[in-house]
Amino acid sequence: MQTFAELKNRYVIDCTLTPEAAVHVGSGEASNIADSAALRQAGGALIPGSSMRGALRSLLERVVVSLGVPGKVKPCVLFAAPEALAGLNLPGVECLANDKDFPKLRAEEQERKLAGKEDVLCDLCQLFGSTVMAGRLKTLDATPATAEDVKSVFVVRHGVGINRDTHTAQEHIKYDFEVAEKGPDYKFPLEIENATARDFALLYILLMEMRQGFAVGGKKNQGLGRVRMTGYTVGYFDPESMVEPYSLREFLVARGALKPVANGEDFETQLAAYFEQVCPAKGA
Numbered sequence: 001m002q003t004f005a006e007l008k009n010r011y012v013i014d015c016t017l018t019p020e021a022a023v024h025v026g027s028g029e030a031s032n033i034a035d036s037a038a039l040r041q042a043g044g045a046l047i048p049g050s051s052m053r054g055a056l057r058s059l060l061e062r063v064v065v066s067l068g069v070p071g072k073v074k075p076c077v078l079f080a081a082p083e084a085l086a087g088l089n090l091p092g093v094e095c096l097a098n099d100k101d102f103p104k105l106r107a108e109e110q111e112r113k114l115a116g117k118e119d120v121l122c123d124l125c126q127l128f129g130s131t132v133m134a135g136r137l138k139t140l141d142a143t144p145a146t147a148e149d150v151k152s153v154f155v156v157r158h159g160v161g162i163n164r165d166t167h168t169a170q171e172h173i174k175y176d177f178e179v180a181e182k183g184p185d186y187k188f189p190l191e192i193e194n195a196t197a198r199d200f201a202l203l204y205i206l207l208m209e210m211r212q213g214f215a216v217g218g219k220k221n222q223g224l225g226r227v228r229m230t231g232y233t234v235g236y237f238d239p240e241s242m243v244e245p246y247s248l249r250e251f252l253v254a255r256g257a258l259k260p261v262a263n264g265e266d267f268e269t270q271l272a273a274y275f276e277q278v279c280p281a282k283g284a
């Protein structure tokens, strides 16, 4: 098991997300203008890191399952419907994060099960984290990439109430929710520490999928929340970088300045090499 006792590498990927639709992230509270008010920060729209994590994990789960990324531990697919997975016959043992008995064990027992073992947790749980252990990838809040005087535009949309029992629209129940209109790009930082070859391979898939576009927040089935990654920059320290090694010591001497990746293509070539290693072509 990769522990947090060591610090092997760190990568910060600053992504630019271009909205292709309005985004609804509810604050969980009603306001005087809508039943579900939008989450804001300093007047701007905000997509919390936890929402981003959920969206990215479900994006990756879909590919990991379809591609059949080889691994000893069955990937947890928290977002896929069980019916959708029924015919897939996923190989491997269950991920410990899915083991209902694990949380009931005493702390020492839990420690013993986790100690020195990489493959008791699936790749997705190692990357994104689970109740068993924190992940290596951190998703930070996405915020508008605009000058301070440019604010997000919020509007109220009207929906119909849904009957919880029949899942059909219910007459006479109106439901208002607030959305952030399609506007400026979002800046969205991703951080990964102690990334392994498998993490880099998954990161490669993730960046490719983010570039195709994905949805965040609520009301996705109404076409809301669609964003597309249109660019990113990378800073890092990694003594084992294929591009240009940069050690933890050099990082500290440089007063904590991460080394910028000069050419984004080099970074993707490195990720693609890990992807080839982890998911070789059939017959290779």
Ligand SMILES: [Zn+2]
Pocket (backbone or CB within 6 Å): 074, 075, 076, 095, 096, 097, 098, 121, 122, 123, 124, 125, 126, 130
């Ligand atoms: Zn898992």
